[in-house]
Amino acid sequence: MGHIKRSISRIDVRDQERQFTSTNAAWHPADVKAALEKRGISLAELSRQNGYHPTAAGRALRTSWPELERIIAGALEINPREIWPDRYTPGGLPIKYVTPRRQRREEGSRRTD
Numbered sequence: 696m697g698h699i700k701r702s703i704s705r706i707d708v709r710d711q712e713r714q715f716t717s718t719n720a721a722w723h724p725a726d727v728k729a730a731l732e733k734r735g736i737s738l739a740e741l742s743r744q745n746g747y748h749p750t751a752a753g754r755a756l757r758t759s760w761p762e763l764e765r766i767i768a769g770a771l772e773i774n775p776r777e778i779w780p781d782r783y784t785p786g787g788l789p790i791k792y793v794t795p796r797r798q799r800r801e802e803g804s805r806r807t808d
Contacts, residue, residue, distance in 0.1 A: 722778045724756035727767065736770055761789035 722730075728738060738756075739749040745766050755763035759782050761775070768775035776783040782790055 721781055727756055727771075727778060730771055731767070734770065738767075741766060741770055759789065759791045761791055764789070 731738065731741065738752040742749050742752040742763075745763075747763065751760075752763050752767060754760065755767060759779075761782075764775040764779060764782065768778055771778075774787070775789075776787055784790060784793060
């Protein structure tokens with residue numbers, strides 16, 4: 696059998712780039728950490744400066760913690776929803792704080808029947 700080579704087309708590359716830069720994708724924790732380090736800020740330092748245990752900001756990268764997400768995003772000068780879109784409602788409210796009643800109200804206001 697002959698060896699079949701699959702060439703990568705420009706379309707394949709564009710699709711991969713689009714997938715990586717999707718606005719609906721959450722940042723990888725390593726990307727958040729690297730962005731902070733580029734600004735000369737460590738996660739432990741950020742935690743301590745804001746009165747938290749040194750490991751707190753690192754935990755916020757793995758699990759929802761809106762207060763620390765806001766602090767991390769503030770250090771990067773962006774909205775927390777840009778880093779963790781799956782943790783926030785379209786209105787920008789942390790999902791952790793959304794009650795079923797508030798969720799129904801938001802869904803009702805988005806309908807354009």
